[in-house]
Amino acid sequence: MYKIVKKRYFTESVIEYVIEAPLVTRRCLPGQFVILRVDGDGERIPLTIADYDRERGLVTVLVQSVGYSTMKLAQKNQGDFVEDFAGPLGGHTDLSGFKSVLLVAGGIGSAVILPQAKNRRGAGFRTDAVLGARTAALLPYEDELRTAADNLVVVTDDGSTGGKGFVTDAVKRLIESGRKYDAALAVGSMPMMRAVSELTKIYGIYTLVSMNTIMVDGTGMCGCCRLTVGGEVKYACVDGPEFDGHAVDFDEAINRAAFYKHTERAHICRLTAAAK
Ligand SMILES: Cc1cc2nc3c(=O)[nH]c(=O)nc-3n(C[C@H](O)[C@H](O)[C@H](O)COP(=O)(O)OP(=O)(O)OC[C@H]3O[C@@H](n4cnc5c(N)ncnc54)[C@H](O)[C@@H]3O)c2cc1C
Ligand code: FES
Numbered sequence: 001m002y003k004i005v006k007k008r009y010f011t012e013s014v015i016e017y018v019i020e021a022p023l024v025t026r027r028c029l030p031g032q033f034v035i036l037r038v039d040g041d042g043e044r045i046p047l048t049i050a051d052y053d054r055e056r057g058l059v060t061v062l063v064q065s066v067g068y069s070t071m072k073l074a075q076k077n078q079g080d081f082v083e084d085f086a087g088p089l090g091g092h093t094d095l096s097g098f099k100s101v102l103l104v105a106g107g108i109g110s111a112v113i114l115p116q117a118k119n120r121r122g123a124g125f126r127t128d129a130v131l132g133a134r135t136a137a138l139l140p141y142e143d144e145l146r147t148a149a150d151n152l153v154v155v156t157d158d159g160s161t162g163g164k165g166f167v168t169d170a171v172k173r174l175i176e177s178g179r180k181y182d183a184a185l186a187v188g189s190m191p192m193m194r195a196v197s198e199l200t201k202i203y204g205i206y207t208l209v210s211m212n213t214i215m216v217d218g219t220g221m222c223g224c225c226r227l228t229v230g231g232e233v234k235y236a237c238v239d240g241p242e243f244d245g246h247a248v249d250f251d252e253a254i255n256r257a258a259f260y261k262h263t264e265r266a267h268i269c270r271l272t273a274a275a276k
Contacts, residue, residue, distance in 0.1 A: 001081040005058065010140040013065040014108060015074055016050070021085045022057030024049075030115035031093030031210075031242060034059065035218045037084040038076065043069045046215045046237075049088060050111035050141075051118075059085070062111035062140055089218045090241050093208065096123060098182040102174065102205070103129040103149065104167050104196050106188025110141040112210050113187055117148035126150050128174060128181070132167035132188075136160040168195050181205050186245060190254045197245030209245035211236045214257060227253045 006018035024034060028049050035044045051060035065074045076082065093116060095101050101120065103113035110131055120127045129149035133139045134157045146152045153170045154162030163170060167188070175181070184207040186196035193209040200207040213225040213236040220238035227234055230247035234240065 001083060002085040004076055004078055004080050004082065007076075007078045010062075011137050013074070014062065014138065014140055015065070016060060016062045016140070017073075017076075018058050018060050019082065019085055020057055021059045021087075024059050024085065024087045025052045025054045025057050028052050028059070028088035029092035030119050031112070032088035032090050033218075033241065034061065034085055034087030035089060035215070036061070036073070036082055036086075038069060038072045039083050042072070042083060044084075044216060044218065045069045045073075046089070046212075046218060048111045048210075050114060059087075062108050064108045086218070090237055091239075093185065093242050095120060095183060095185065095208075096125070098125070098206075100126045100179075100181050101128075102171065102179075102181045102184040103127060104171060104184060104186040104188075105129070105131050106167060106192045107133045107138050108140060109187035109192075109210070110139070110145060113185060114141045114144055114148060116185060117145060121148050121150075128179065129153070130155065130167050130170045130174070132156065132170065134158065166195070167192065168199050171196060171199055175203050175205075183207070185210070185242070190250060190257060193245060194248075194250040194254075197248070197250075201246050207245040208242045209248060210241050211243055211248065211253065212241070212257075213253065214259070227256070 003020040008016040033046050033048045035046050047061040050062045065071045105113045117127050127149050128151045129145050130153045132155040155165050155170045184200050184205050186193045187210040197207050216222040216224045218237045220235050225236035228249040229243045
């Protein structure tokens with residue numbers, strides 16, 4: 001069992017948890033993830049390691065409540081326990097070979113780019129960041145990114161804060177203003193990552209994307225997270241989760257991600273029903 005030592009709300013449905021997991025912090029690195037089970041009957045949900053404190057054995061995750069398990073997790077409070085917290089899983093992200101990097105996040109994608117920005121700042125590399133969301137309330141870690149990145153551009157679809165528009169508009173403006181990037185990392189919904197990859201391809205900027213496929217075991221055995229990258233079969237949990245965005249077959253990945261949508265929608269959630 002793993003103790004929730006802190007719970008912080010960004011919005012009703014975007015919540016940060018700090019969890020005591022010393023075995024995870026012993027070896028984890030930015031870009032890796034954990035698989036959490038809320039209770040003994042729980043589904044396994046993959047979550048990015050947004051931050052960690054090795055000395056105190058604490059791992060931070062940022063969770064958006066979108067369905068059954070993430071809503072069940074939202075009912076847990078500081079001092080409560082979750083059943084499993086397995087990790088670190090997947091490969092870590094290493095952008096240290098690139099002098100100038102652009103990090104791009106949609107909504108809770110900020111949980112993936114924040115540790116990269118902090119890491120790069122610590123190593124003295126230049127990093128710009130773009131953070132976008134539908135509206136101002138859905139921009140977690142904006143303050144933290146402003147501190148960690150050399151330059152942060154915020155955009156919202158409705159213009160409630162920052163510039164009005166999509167992250168691709170901001171990326172295009174930065175590049176066309178003369179900023180030079182050796183690499184980019186884009187993290188968000190699959191359509192967003194595809195759009196950023198299509199744009200950076202035009203400018204010849206190597207781009208990593210973090211593939212949030214459906215996962216079950218997280219160890220390369222079940223095949224759920226299969227995707228095609230550069231014509232080869234890959235498994236997001238062990239070969240990723242980050243891949244070259246210019247080589248990912250996004251059409252296939254988006255179709256596979258939607259495979260259980262009908263079942264998830266048809267499921268009448270007792271947790272949501274109780275909240276009404
Ligand atoms: C490597 C990795 C890292 C992730 N990191 C985070 C994170 O840091 N924070 C976070 O909130 N979420 C993260 N996710 C997504 C998260 O695992 C899912 O949102 C969660 O498993 C949904 O479970 P649920 O039972 O609440 O929703 P479900 O009832 O299973 O699904 C509800 C809706 O969410 C969609 N969905 C289900 N699984 C995913 C998925 N993997 N990605 C996108 N949409 C999905 C379904 O199609 C459905 O529309 C990550 C996924 C991966 C693969
Ligand atoms: S989640 Fe099972 S193979 Fe990747």
